[in-house]
Amino acid sequence: xxxxxxxxxxxxxxxxLRQAGLAERVVGVSRSAENRRLATERGLTTETTNDLAAxxxxxxxxxxxxxxxxxVGLLPQVAQHAPDGCLVTDVGSVKGPILAAGDAAxxxxxxxxxxxxxxxxxxxxxxxxxxLFVQHTWIATxxxxxxxxxxxxxxxxxxxxxxxxLRMSAAWHDDVFATVSHLPHLVAYALMDAVMTLEQGGERVxxxxxxxxxxxxxAGSDPVMWRDIFLMNRAPLLQAVEAYRAALDRxxxxxxxxxxEALSRVFAQARLARKELGHRS
Amino acid sequence: xxxxxxxxxxxxxxxxLRQAGLAERVVGVSRSAENRRLATERGLTTETTNDLAAxxxxxxxxxxxxxxxxxVGLLPQVAQHAPDGCLVTDVGSVKGPILAAGDAAxxxxxxxxxxxxxxxxxxxxxxxxxxLFVQHTWIATxxxxxxxxxxxxxxxxxxxxxxxxLRMSAAWHDDVFATVSHLPHLVAYALMDAVMTLEQGGERVxxxxxxxxxxxxxAGSDPVMWRDIFLMNRAPLLQAVEAYRAALDRxxxxxxxxxxEALSRVFAQARLARKELGHRS
Numbered sequence: 001x002x003x004x005x006x007x008x009x010x011x012x013x014x015x016x017l018r019q020a021g022l023a024e025r026v027v028g029v030s031r032s033a034e035n036r037r038l039a040t041e042r043g044l045t046t047e048t049t050n051d052l053a054a055x056x057x058x059x060x061x062x063x064x065x066x067x068x069x070x071x072v073g074l075l076p077q078v079a080q081h082a083p084d085g086c087l088v089t090d091v092g093s094v095k096g097p098i099l100a101a102g103d104a105a106x107x108x109x110x111x112x113x114x115x116x117x118x119x120x121x122x123x124x125x126x127x128x129x130x131x132l133f134v135q136h137t138w139i140a141t142x143x144x145x146x147x148x149x150x151x152x153x154x155x156x157x158x159x160x161x162x163x164x165x166l167r168m169s170a171a172w173h174d175d176v177f178a179t180v181s182h183l184p185h186l187v188a189y190a191l192m193d194a195v196m197t198l199e200q201g202g203e204r205v206x207x208x209x210x211x212x213x214x215x216x217x218x219a220g221s222d223p224v225m226w227r228d229i230f231l232m233n234r235a236p237l238l239q240a241v242e243a244y245r246a247a248l249d250r251x252x253x254x255x256x257x258x259x260x261e262a263l264s265r266v267f268a269q270a271r272l273a274r275k276e277l278g279h280r281s
Numbered sequence: 282x283x284x285x286x287x288x289x290x291x292x293x294x295x296x297x298l299r300q301a302g303l304a305e306r307v308v309g310v311s312r313s314a315e316n317r318r319l320a321t322e323r324g325l326t327t328e329t330t331n332d333l334a335a336x337x338x339x340x341x342x343x344x345x346x347x348x349x350x351x352x353v354g355l356l357p358q359v360a361q362h363a364p365d366g367c368l369v370t371d372v373g374s375v376k377g378p379i380l381a382a383g384d385a386a387x388x389x390x391x392x393x394x395x396x397x398x399x400x401x402x403x404x405x406x407x408x409x410x411x412x413l414f415v416q417h418t419w420i421a422t423x424x425x426x427x428x429x430x431x432x433x434x435x436x437x438x439x440x441x442x443x444x445x446x447l448r449m450s451a452a453w454h455d456d457v458f459a460t461v462s463h464l465p466h467l468v469a470y471a472l473m474d475a476v477m478t479l480e481q482g483g484e485r486v487x488x489x490x491x492x493x494x495x496x497x498x499x500a501g502s503d504p505v506m507w508r509d510i511f512l513m514n515r516a517p518l519l520q521a522v523e524a525y526r527a528a529l530d531r532x533x534x535x536x537x538x539x540x541x542e543a544l545s546r547v548f549a550q551a552r553l554a555r556k557e558l559g560h561r562s
Contacts, residue, residue, distance in 0.1 A: 117490040136490070176485050179476050181492035186532055188495075191468050192551035194521070194528035195460050204457050205557040209398040209417070211462035214469075216558055217495055219551035227544045230536050240475070241533055247475035251467055252522055255511050263508045270473035270500035276486040277497055 002059040004029040004052065004074060006039040007222075008120060009091045010065030011128025014044045016161040019130055027055045038125040056081040061157075064090035069228040072101045079105035089114050089154045093177060093225075094233040095141040095170035109147035112154040113170060115139045116163060119181075121220040134162030141170040178236035183244060185226055186237065188218040283340040285310040285333065285355060287320040288503075289401055290372045291346030292409025295325045297442040300411055310336045319406040337362040342438075345371040350509040353382045360386035370395050370435045374458060374506075375514040376422040376451035390428035393435040394451060396420045397444060400462075402501035415443030422451040459517035464525060466507055467518065469499040 001017055003010045006028040017023040028045035029052055030036050036048035049055050052074075056062060062082050064071045071092045078088055089112045092098045102111035118136040120127060138158040142151050155165045168176075192215060195201055205212065230237060247266075254262035282298055284291045287309040298304040309326035310333055311317050317329035330336050333355075337343060343359050345352045352373050359369055370393045373379050383392035399417040401408060419439035423432050436446045449457075473496060476482050486493065511518060528547075535543035 117488065119490055119492075137488070176488050179479060179493075180485050180489045183475070184472060184492040184496060186536075187468055187472050187529075189547050189551050190525060190528040190532050191465060192554045193531070193547045194464070194525040196550045196554050197528065198460060198521075198524055202553070202557045204460050205554045207398065207418070207457050208461045208558060209400055211400075211465040211499070212460075212554075213558065214495055214498055215465060216555045218492070219548075219555050223545060223548040223552075226548065227541050230544060231539055231541060234536055234539070237536060238533065240479075241529070243479055244471060244475040245529075247471040247478065248468075248522070248526075250474070251471050252519065255467075255515055255518060258512055258515070260508050260512060263511060264504060266470050266474045267500075267504040267507065269477045270470050271504075272483070273473045273477050273486045273493075274497045274500050276483045277489060277494065 001025070001061045001063065002027045002029060002055045003045065003063045003065055004055075004078070005064065005066035005070075006030050006035055006044060006048070006125050006128070007065065008123050008127045008132070009116060009118065010063065011039060011042075011044040011125040012118075012130070012132035013063060013065065013091075013161065014039070015128055015130050016133065017157075018046070020160055022157070022160055023061075027059070029055045035125050042125060042128065044125055044128055052077060053081040056086070057083070059083065059086045062086055062088045064088070064092070067225045067228040068092040068094045068098060068232045071098050072232075075101045075105040075111070086110070087112065087150050087153060091116055093119075093181065093229050095173045097232055099141055099143055099170045103143055103145045107145070109145045110150045112146060112151050113141045113143075114154060114158070115141070115173065115177075116158065119221070121217045123222040123225070131162060133158065136163055138163040138165045139173060140165065140167040141173050142167060143170070174233055174236045175239075178233055178240040179243075182229055182233055182237050183240040185218055185221065186230065186241065187244065188215040191215055192219045282306070282342045282344065283308045283310060283336045284326065284344045284346055285336075285359070286345065286347035286351075287311050287316055287325060287329070287406050287409070288346065289404050289408045289413070290397060290399065291344065292320060292323075292325040292406045293399075293411070293413035294344060294346065294372075294442065295320070296409055296411050297414065298438075299327070301441055303438065303441055304342075308336045308340070316406050323406060323409065325406060325409055333358060334362040337367070338364070340364065340367045342368045342370070345369070345373070348506045348509040349373040349375045349379060349513045352379050353513075356382045356386040356392070367391070368393065368431050368434060372397055374400075374462065374510050376454045378513055380422055380424055380451045384424055384426045388426070390426045391431045393427060393432050394422045394424075395435060395439070396422070396454065396458075397439065400502070402498045404503040404506070412443060414439065417444055419444040419446045420454060421446065421448040422454050423448060424451070455514055455517045456520075459514055459521040460524075463510055463514055463518050464521040466499055466502065467511065467522065468525065469496040472496055473500050
C-alpha cells in the first residue's frame with residue numbers, strides 16, 4: 001500500500017493497516033523530510049520516500065491523503081506510475097472535483113472517491129494514532145464509472161479499520177459538508193478575525209470562557225487544508241453562507257426589535273439540531 | 282446569606298460558602314418548587330423558600346443569581362426587604378443596566394455588581410457543584426457610588442471560593458463580553474438555525490463530526506438566560522455583529538475571488554487569538 005501524504009489521516013490509516021496485518025509494506029510518500037522522519041520514528045510506515053514513481057511501482061493500493069487541491073493535481077501522476085490493477089482512493093473533504101479528476105485519470109473505474117469523517121484540530125504525522133476511524137463514518141461517493149468491485153474492496157478496507165461505511169452522491173456530499181463542516185469553520189474563522197480586529201482584540205480574547213473558547217479548536221485546524229477546502233467547495237459553501245446570512249439577519253432583527261419570542265424560536269431550532277446529534281455519535 | 286436563584290451559579294456558590302464555613306445559614310430563594318426540592322435534596326442550601334421578604338429578613342448578604350432581566354426587576358424588592366447593612370451583589374453577564382438599577386436601589390453604595398466567568402451548557406440546581414469558581418475570574422464593575430468597603434468584602438468572598446478577581450468599568454465589561462461571549466453564542470445559534478432551515482436539515486446534522494458538533498455545547502445553553510442577555514446587551518452586541526459581518530464579508534470575498542492569500546491572512550488572525558488564549562486558562 002502506498003500512502004501519499006502521511007499526516008493525521010494518512011499516518012493513522014498506515015498504522016491501522018499494519019497493525020491489522022492488512023498490508024505487509026506500507027510506503028509513505030511525502031515531500032517533507034521532517035514528516036518522513038516522523039513517520040519512520042513513530043513506525044507509521046515500513047518505508048518512506050519522496051519519489052512518487054518508485055513508491056507506486058509495486059503498489060496494490062494507492063491512497064491520496066494530501067489537501068484536496070493536491071489530490072486533484074496528483075491524480076494524473078498516480079495514473080501514470082501505478083501498475084495496472086492498482087486500486088486508487090482518496091480521503092479528501094470535497095468530492096465533486098476529485099471524483100471528476102479521478103474518473104478522467106482512471107477511465108477503467110478503479111478510482112474510488114471517499115471521505116473518512118475523522119478530522120481533528122491536530123494535524124501531521126505526530127497526531128496519527130491507531131483507532132482513529134473506529135465508530136467514525138467513511139463515505140464513498142462513486143460515479144457511474146466507478147468499478148463496483150473496486151468500491152467493494154475499498155469499502156471492506158475501511159470497515160476493517162473500524163469505520164462505518166455508507167455511500168452518497170458527490171454532489172450531496174459536498175452540499176452536506178459545506179453546511180455541517182466547511183461553513184462552521186468559516187464562521188469560526190470570521191469570529192476570531194472579527195474579535196482580533198476590534199480595538200484591544202488580544203486583551204478581549206483573554207476573557208473567553210465558554211463562547212469564544214469553543215471556537216478555538218476549529219481555529220487551530222490545518223490552514224492549508226482549510227484554504228484548499230474553502231476554494232474547492234466554493235459554490236456549495238457560498239450557498240451555505242447565504243443561508244447563514246439569512247439566519248443571522250433573523251437573529252439580528254429579533255434583537256433589534258427586542259423580540260424575545262423570535263429569539264426563543266431560533267433557540268428551539270438549535271435544540272432540535274442538538275437532539276439530532278444525540279442520536280448519533 | 283440569601284441566594285436568589287439556585288441554578289448552576291447560585292447553587293454552586295451556596296455549596297462553596299457552606300463547605301468553606303463562610304456561611305452558617307444559606308437560604309435559597311426560587312419560584313420553582315422543583316428547583317427548591319433539588320437544592321434541598323442535593324444539600325446546596327440550608328433552607329429554601331419562595332418568600333423573598335422572609336428570606337431577606339436576617340440576611341448579611343444577598344446574591345442575585347437569576348437571569349439578567351430578573352435581576353433588574355428584583356433589585357427594588359431586595360432593597361425594600363433587606364435589612365440595613367446587608368450587602369447585595371449579583372452574578373449577571375451584562376453589567377451596565379444592572380449597575381444602574383443597583384445604584385438606584387441602594388444609594389448608600391452597598392450593591393456590588395459582579396460577574397463570575399464560569400458558564401456551562403448545563404444549568405439548574407442539578408448542575409451545581411463545588412469548586413466551580415476555582416481558577417475562574419470574577420469581575421467587579423463598581424461605579425463611583427459603590428462602597429469601597431462593600432466591594433472589598435464581596436471581592437474577598439469570591440477569592441475565598443477560589444476565584445481570581447479583577448475590576449473593570451461596566452461599559453468595557455459589556456463591550457468585551459459582547460464580543461467574546463454573547464457574539465459567539467449568537468453566531469452558533471445562527472449556524473444551527475441555518476443548517477436546520479435548509480432542505481433535509483436534520484439529515485445534514487447527523488454528519489457533523491468536528492465543525493458543527495463544536496457548536497452544540499453552546500446551543501445547549503439555557504435559552505431564557507441567553508434571550509435576556511441578548512436583549513439587555515443589545516447595543517454592544519449589535520456593534521459586535523457589525524464587526525463580525527465585516528469579517529464574514531472579507532472571507533466570502535476571498536473565497537469568491539479564489540484568493541488563497543487573503544484566506545491565509547484570516548487564518549493567521551485566528552491562530553493569534555488561539556495563542557492569546559494559550560496564555561490564560
